[in-house]
Amino acid sequence: MKILICLKQVPDSTVRVKVAPGGKDIVTEGMTWAISPYDEYAIELALEVKDGDPTTTVSVVSVGPARARDALRQALAMGCDDASLVVGEASGLGLSRALAKVVMEAKPDVVLCGKQASDDDQGFIGPALAEALSWPHVPFVTKLAGASGAVEAWRETEGGHEVWKASAPVVLTVQKSAKEPRYPSLPGIMKAKKKEIPEREIVSLNVDTSGQTLEIASLEPPPVRGGGKMLKDGDMAAIAADLVRLLREEAKVL
Amino acid sequence: MKTLIVAERKDGKLRRVTLELAAWAAGKGEVEVVELTGERFSPGAAAQALAARAEGAQLVLAGATAFGRDTGARLAAKLGRAYISEAMALDVADAVTAQRSAYAGKVRATVRAPLPAVVSVRPNTFPLPAGAKEPSVTAIAVGAEPGLTFERFEAIPDSGTGRVSLAEARVIVSAGRGLKAPENWKLVEELADVLGAATAASRAVTDAGWRPNEEQVGQTGKTVAPDLYIALGISGAIQHLAGMTSSKVIVAVNRDPDADIFKVCDYGIVGDLFEFVPRFTEAVKTVKAQG
Numbered sequence: 001m002k003i004l005i006c007l008k009q010v011p012d013s014t015v016r017v018k019v020a021p022g023g024k025d026i027v028t029e030g031m032t033w034a035i036s037p038y039d040e041y042a043i044e045l046a047l048e049v050k051d052g053d054p055t056t057t058v059s060v061v062s063v064g065p066a067r068a069r070d071a072l073r074q075a076l077a078m079g080c081d082d083a084s085l086v087v088g089e090a091s092g093l094g095l096s097r098a099l100a101k102v103v104m105e106a107k108p109d110v111v112l113c114g115k116q117a118s119d120d121d122q123g124f125i126g127p128a129l130a131e132a133l134s135w136p137h138v139p140f141v142t143k144l145a146g147a148s149g150a151v152e153a154w155r156e157t158e159g160g161h162e163v164w165k166a167s168a169p170v171v172l173t174v175q176k177s178a179k180e181p182r183y184p185s186l187p188g189i190m191k192a193k194k195k196e197i198p199e200r201e202i203v204s205l206n207v208d209t210s211g212q213t214l215e216i217a218s219l220e221p222p223p224v225r226g227g228g229k230m231l232k233d234g235d236m237a238a239i240a241a242d243l244v245r246l247l248r249e250e251a252k253v254l
Numbered sequence: 255m256k257t258l259i260v261a262e263r264k265d266g267k268l269r270r271v272t273l274e275l276a277a278w279a280a281g282k283g284e285v286e287v288v289e290l291t292g293e294r295f296s297p298g299a300a301a302q303a304l305a306a307r308a309e310g311a312q313l314v315l316a317g318a319t320a321f322g323r324d325t326g327a328r329l330a331a332k333l334g335r336a337y338i339s340e341a342m343a344l345d346v347a348d349a350v351t352a353q354r355s356a357y358a359g360k361v362r363a364t365v366r367a368p369l370p371a372v373v374s375v376r377p378n379t380f381p382l383p384a385g386a387k388e389p390s391v392t393a394i395a396v397g398a399e400p401g402l403t404f405e406r407f408e409a410i411p412d413s414g415t416g417r418v419s420l421a422e423a424r425v426i427v428s429a430g431r432g433l434k435a436p437e438n439w440k441l442v443e444e445l446a447d448v449l450g451a452a453t454a455a456s457r458a459v460t461d462a463g464w465r466p467n468e469e470q471v472g473q474t475g476k477t478v479a480p481d482l483y484i485a486l487g488i489s490g491a492i493q494h495l496a497g498m499t500s501s502k503v504i505v506a507v508n509r510d511p512d513a514d515i516f517k518v519c520d521y522g523i524v525g526d527l528f529e530f531v532p533r534f535t536e537a538v539k540t541v542k543a544q545g
């Protein structure tokens with residue numbers, strides 16, 4: 001099976017994000033970047049297929065600035081076979097069409113995207129890429145198995161999983177699964193260092209940029225919380241009764 | 255202006271979020287509420303079925319549920335429209351302006367899209383006036399999508415589906431590693447039952463396999479904004495906070511007075527959850543019995 005993963009580099013989940021003066025962007029100076037968490041789950045999902053069937057190839061592609069190379073290198077160190085970078089900025093429909101061009105060249109059986117990227121938190125690109133390709137997509141996939149000429153994808157829904165069979169090609173958006181993404185191994189890191197990561201400019205893809213786009217009007221820190229009341233008068237029974245009273249009379253949520 | 259609302263139903267009844275959307279849209283011009291029917295259809299097929307109706311609407315709204323977010327995205331792409339995911343506030347004039355969270359909840363963004371547009375809206379964003387009447391709903395049948403077949407459903411045993419869904423719950427009882435062991439989950443369930451609440455968990459709990467993934471709240475789980483979120487034995491890691499700090503009222507119970515969860519709570523109790531929870535459950539039961 002041939003798998004292609006669309007990967008985005010985002011601020012590492014452990015860092016605090018600050019809004020830059022002007023309120024249109026975040027402060028990127030000194031930022032620690034990482035593979036977007038759901039894309040990491042996608043890598044794990046693909047590598048598990050490869051573990052079971054070594055003829056499987058796993059490629060990664062990212063659209064972004066030069067620093068996105070680090071995320072691709074990390075994916076290679078985890079065990080992906082090859083990586084490529086499309087240098088440039090794109091979002092929304094334009095980005096989905098740029099990725100569609102890359103997919104059409106690579107001709108994979110399965111394309112994996114994260115359920116959403118942890119910067120814009122949109123969850124648009126996976127479905128939009130499928131639409132640009134006129135392929136079906138299965139959302140919120142936590143498990144993937146290859147069968148002869150087809151794949152089985154487990155879609156998380158309320159109360160369980162729907163198992164869908166796709167006679168390839170198909171786009172899957174990946175949800176967190178029980179299996180944690182693997183760490184790069186030392187030999188993996190050495191091997192990844194030697195690999196070439198070809199790059200090209202996004203303009204060379206001649207992407208159709210028609211259609212509507214979203215504009216960011218402003219970014220702000222989320223409303224501050226705090227100044228909460230600590231309840232400590234009396235024993236636990238008294239505190240419990242006090243909390244019930246406050247939730248009813250003060251907060252009015254009971 | 256015409257608004258098209260993509261309805262969702264659970265256990266035969268329209269979901270609350272659908273009613274919230276309909277209540278908001280009423281009085282803002284023409285409104286059509288449609289519902290997709292069919293057995294286990296794919297998002298591509300859903301978008302295909304909706305496309306013709308959506309074509310004539312300035313604004314397409316869906317709930318920001320798993321279904322609504324994904325279908326909305328595919329539909330917007332099909333129509334070449336901008337898509338706003340998980341709006342927390344919405345304003346429509348010549349364009350649609352929405353507030354949403356970004357950077358895994360660490361930033362609040364105001365975004366603007368030209369009309370026509372597709373928006374998924376978080377449950378609990380719009381008030382539902384008492385006695386709001388059910389909108390009339392048009393059914394649209396969804397067919398199969400070439401290349402994709404539904405094979406079977408694998409149920410998760412012991413999932414919280416008997417309860418209200420997590421995304422839409424007004425009250426959520428959530429527990430973390432402080433619960434110590436899966437058999438203690440019944441404490442959480444008993445409290446959730448008297449409150450009519452949904453249950454949720456931190457990632458420490460889902461990773462340990464005590465609870466299914468679908469109950470995880472946080473950066474790699476669900477984002478929730480109930481009226482009341484009760485965090486039991488949860489430390490308040492930044493990735494957990496990402497999923498719940500938009501809740502209206504937060505109660506935290508933790509035996510560590512320095513736990514980060516106390517920095518975001520409205521009411522905090524420093525103490526042992528095993529002592530607190532049964533007493534709180536009793537106290538809630540008592541007042542509920544009094545009406």
Ligand SMILES: Cc1cc2nc3c(=O)[nH]c(=O)nc-3n(C[C@H](O)[C@H](O)[C@H](O)COP(=O)(O)OP(=O)(O)OC[C@H]3O[C@@H](n4cnc5c(N)ncnc54)[C@H](O)[C@@H]3O)c2cc1C
Nearest residue numbers: 430431432456457458472473474475487489493494509527
């Ligand atoms: C990329 C990434 C994504 C992540 N996504 C998520 C996510 O979506 N959701 C999420 O929750 N986490 C997420 N995490 C994990 C997160 O960093 C924390 O590890 C996790 O939230 C900790 O869970 P916890 O609070 O239950 O456990 P702990 O941090 O171990 O806290 C347990 C708490 O229980 C208290 N306690 C213990 N015993 C008692 C008692 N008897 N009574 C009262 N209190 C008690 C302790 O004082 C402690 O504060 C993510 C991490 C990464 C790196």
Ligand SMILES: Nc1ncnc2c1ncn2[C@@H]1O[C@H](COP(=O)(O)O)[C@@H](O)[C@H]1O
Nearest residue numbers: 006007063113114116117122123124125
């Ligand atoms: N710049 C990008 N390059 C490659 N893949 C991307 C990019 N942006 C988004 N994606 C993919 O689309 C998914 C959803 O992103 P989003 O729609 O931005 O939430 C991500 O998890 C990635 O798999």
